[in-house]
Structure formats: C-alpha cells, structure tokens
Amino acid sequence: MSLEHILLGLLQQPASGYDLKDAFNETVAHFWSAELSQIYPTLKRLEERELLRSRLEPSPKGPDRRVYTLTGEGRAELRRWVRGGPVVGAERFAYLAQLYFMSAADDLRETRAFMMDLRDHLASRLAELRTIEGKIFAVHGDQPDRYSDDGFHRFATLRMGIDSIGAKVTWCDLTLAAIDRRLAPSEPAP
Amino acid sequence: MSLEHILLGLLQQPASGYDLKDAFNETVAHFWSAELSQIYPTLKRLEERELLRSRLEPSPKGPDRRVYTLTGEGRAELRRWVRGGPVVGAERFAYLAQLYFMSAADDLRETRAFMMDLRDHLASRLAELRTIEGKIFAVHGDQPDRYSDDGFHRFATLRMGIDSIGAKVTWCDLTLAAIDRRLAPSEPAP
DNA sequence: TAGGCCATGTAATGTGTTACATGATTAG
DNA sequence: CTAATCATGTAACACATTACATGGCCTA
Numbered sequence: 016m017s018l019e020h021i022l023l024g025l026l027q028q029p030a031s032g033y034d035l036k037d038a039f040n041e042t043v044a045h046f047w048s049a050e051l052s053q054i055y056p057t058l059k060r061l062e063e064r065e066l067l068r069s070r071l072e073p074s075p076k077g078p079d080r081r082v083y084t085l086t087g088e089g090r091a092e093l094r095r096w097v098r099g100g101p102v103v104g105a106e107r108f109a110y111l112a113q114l115y116f117m118s119a120a121d122d123l124r125e126t127r128a129f130m131m132d133l134r135d136h137l138a139s140r141l142a143e144l145r146t147i148e149g150k151i152f153a154v155h156g157d158q159p160d161r162y163s164d165d166g167f168h169r170f171a172t173l174r175m176g177i178d179s180i181g182a183k184v185t186w187c188d189l190t191l192a193a194i195d196r197r198l199a200p201s202e203p204a205p
Numbered sequence: 206m207s208l209e210h211i212l213l214g215l216l217q218q219p220a221s222g223y224d225l226k227d228a229f230n231e232t233v234a235h236f237w238s239a240e241l242s243q244i245y246p247t248l249k250r251l252e253e254r255e256l257l258r259s260r261l262e263p264s265p266k267g268p269d270r271r272v273y274t275l276t277g278e279g280r281a282e283l284r285r286w287v288r289g290g291p292v293v294g295a296e297r298f299a300y301l302a303q304l305y306f307m308s309a310a311d312d313l314r315e316t317r318a319f320m321m322d323l324r325d326h327l328a329s330r331l332a333e334l335r336t337i338e339g340k341i342f343a344v345h346g347d348q349p350d351r352y353s354d355d356g357f358h359r360f361a362t363l364r365m366g367i368d369s370i371g372a373k374v375t376w377c378d379l380t381l382a383a384i385d386r387r388l389a390p391s392e393p394a395p
Numbered sequence: 396t397a398g399g400c401c402a403t404g405t406a407a408t409g410t411g412t413t414a415c416a417t418g419a420t421t422a423g
Numbered sequence: 424c425t426a427a428t429c430a431t432g433t434a435a436c437a438c439a440t441t442a443c444a445t446g447g448c449c450t451a
Contacts, residue, residue: 018410049411050411050412050413052413053410053411074419075420076420077420078417078418078419
C-alpha cells in the first residue's frame with residue numbers, strides 16, 4: 016500500500032499523526048493525499064508490524080501526542096518499496112470521462128463552459144507548483160544539478176507536476192480555440 | 206459516482222456487462238478502468254434505480270446475456286453529470302511518491318533504473334494512444350474541426366492523454382540526463 | 396483434450412471518505 | 424465568548440481488486 020510507505024518516508028524525523036497530516040500538505044500533496052481518519056489507524060497497524068514505534072509525549076496545547084519513530088525494519092521496508100520498480104496503476108480522471116460523453120449535453124457551449132472551468136482549476140494548481148519551485152530556487156539556487164540527492168529527487172517530482180499540468184493547460188487552450196471555431200458562424204462565400 | 210455515469214454513457218447502444226467491459230478497454234481505458242466484478246453489481250443497482258432496464262437474450266455461445274438499455278431517467282442523469290462541471294479529484298501517483306523518497310535507496314543508480322523503467326511504461330502507453338489517433342485520422346481525416354460533435358469530444362480526450370503523457374516522457378528524458386550528469390565523474394581542472 | 400473465450404455472478408478483502416465524538420488551549 | 428487550532432480516535436459508508444464458482448462452446 017502506498018500510504019503506508021509514504022508515512023514511512025515522511026517519518027525520517029519522529030512525528031505524530033497530526034504532524035504527518037501537515038507534512039502531507041506541505042510535501043506530497045500534489046500527488047497524494049490522506050485524511051487523519053485514515054492516517055491514525057494506518058500508523059497503528061505499522062506499529063503492530065513493528066515498522067514503527069511510538070511513545071506518548073505531553074503537548075503544550077491539547078492532549079498528549081503519540082509520536083512515532085521509524086524502526087530498522089521500517090527503514091528496510093521503505094527501501095524495498097522504492098527499489099521495487101515504479102508502481103504504475105491505472106489512473107482515473109473523472110473529468111476526462113465527462114468530456115468524453117459531453118456530446119450527451121447536446122450543446123457545445125456546455126463544453127466551452129466546462130473547459131474554461133477545468134482550465135481555471137489546472138492553472139491554479141500549476142501556479143501553486145510554480146510558487147513552490149520559486150521557493151526552492153530562492154533557498155537552494157536554480158541549478159538542480161547542484162542539489163543534494165534528497166533535494167534532487169524532490170525537485171524532480173515537482174518538475175513532473177509542472178510539466179504535465181502545463182501540458183494540460185495548453186491542451187485546454189487549444190481545445191477552447193477549436194470549440195470557438197466550431198461555434199463561430201461559417202465564413203460566407205465571397 | 207463516475208463508474209455509474211460512464212456505464213450510462215457507454216449504453217448509448219444496448220449492451221451486456223461483458224460487452225461493456227470490452228467497450229471500456231476500447232474507448233475509455235486510458236482514463237478509467239473497471240473489472241467485471243464491479244460492473245455487474247453496478248448495472249444491477251442502476252436498474253433498481255430505474256436508470257437502466259434489462260432483458261435476457263439467448264447467446265450464440267455461452268449462457269444467456271443480460272442486455273441493458275438506457276431509460277429516459279438514465280439519459281437525464283447522464284446529462285446532469287456532464288453538465289455539472291468538471292469533477293477534479295486529487296489524483297494519486299504512486300510512482301511519484303516512490304521517486305520522492307528514492308534517496309532512501311542511497312544509490313542514484315537505483316533512481317536511474319527506476320526512471321528508465323518508468324520511461325518505458327509511459328512511452329508504450331503513448332505509442333498506444335498515437336496508434337488510436339492514427340486510426341481516427343485514417344477513418345475521419347486529420348482535421349478534428351470537421352469531426353461530428355461526438356467525434357470532436359472523443360478526440361479531445363485522446364489528445365489530452367497524448368499531450369500529458371508526452372510531457373511526462375520528455376520529463377523522464379530530462380531527468381535521466383540530469384542523473385547521468387550527477388553520476389559522471391566531475392570534470393578535472395585543466 | 397486442453398486452453399481460451401463467452402457469460403454471469405458472489406465473497407472477501409483492501410483502500411479511502413465523511414461523519415461523529417471528545418476535549419484542551421489560544422487568539423481575536 | 425467564539426472560533427480556530429491542537430490532538431486523537433471510531434463508525435459507517437463508498438468504491439475497487441482479487442479470488443472463487445460455474446459451465447458451455449470452439450479451436451488447436
């Protein structure tokens with residue numbers, strides 16, 4: 016399961032479930048997400064399997080925190096996972112399914128509205144990723160060849176997001192242009 | 206649920222569960238997939254809700270076929286779905302998660318092997334999509350502006366697949382080049 | 396006659412979301 | 424005082440995969 020391995024990956028430093036939820040949002044949010052209600056039982060299971068260990072710590076605010084630490088076995092399992100070759104699953108894009116059947120709406124202006132909406136979504140996600148990229152450049156410079164191994168890998172995943180969403184935004188624009196040609200009245204003969 | 210709506214969309218012509226599995230592979234496979242064991246109960250549920258109706262038909266080979274047909278309500282529900290604005294969920298890419306934590310493998314040659322493997326996967330999916338595109342061009346010509354509305358929408362989804370996977374393949378190549386620069390011995394001073 | 400395709404389905408399990416439940420501390 | 428944030432968890436439900444079960448027909 017990917018979530019289990021992602022939690023192992025994030026636990027290079029000890030952290031609580033609550034911390035990990037934040038770490039999710041700050042680091043892997045653009046290719047994975049998880050709710051607290053899923054994180055807590057998953058951590059418990061990982062501890063039962065002795066890939067993690069936990070201790071209770073008093074918290075300055077709120078109830079005690081259960082802080083998890085990676086065990087040797089946990090580190091080994093993370094290693095196995097990353098070395099196991101790419102896990103390529105069948106990705107699901109609900110919005111493409113909608114577009115595929117959009118002629119059922121029987122009005123191309125519906126498609127136009129749909130594509131504008133989609134473009135907005137994608138463009139704002141792209142902007143977020145570019146902001147993260149800007150921050151990385153500001154801190155580590157704009158030459159990834161000089162990054163640490165850790166930084167290099169993280170930058171590479173970010174880059175894939177930027178490139179592939181960038182391609183999708185361009186596709187939205189081209190598709191919108193094609194829709195407008197279809198909607199325009201045909202050229203009158205001279 | 207997307208699967209329900211996709212089944213409604215595919216049922217422009219009456220079909221059995223078995224047929225629909227094939228239709229999946231032939232049409233929407235690059236952005237959605239489903240197993241027969243999921244399709245059968247879903248069709249049953251849609252019939253209970255009167256979005257579909259079914260009748261048993263003798264089959265030339267094998268057991269009787271349960272053939273489903275779209276009802277008026279089913280058609281209306283499909284329409285509602287496509288008109289409801291793009292459903293953009295958080296997409297999950299397990300292989301990006303692996304890459305993100307790949308420095309845990311402690312050997313950049315592992316990353317290299319991983320990226321080669323990934324590139325192969327993506328390139329072969331891209332090739333499949335281009336083959337489909339070639340077939341469409343052969344039948345309907347290479348000017349999508351002249352396609353029927355139906356054909357236009359279908360071509361647009363195909364195009365997104367080609368563009369976004371194309372961008373990913375390019376990203377693989379650039380990342381592999383960067384890895385090779387890192388692996389190469391540093392240039393000796395003159 | 397063995398294996399593949401046609402054809403339907405159930406059961407068990409895995410994975411993920413939403414809603415619910417509880418309660419302390421702190422900033423406005 | 425009210426809302427947000429900190430902090431943990433359970434329960435119900437939704438969605439998807441894998442394995443199991445059955446059996447006829449056709450081709451190599």
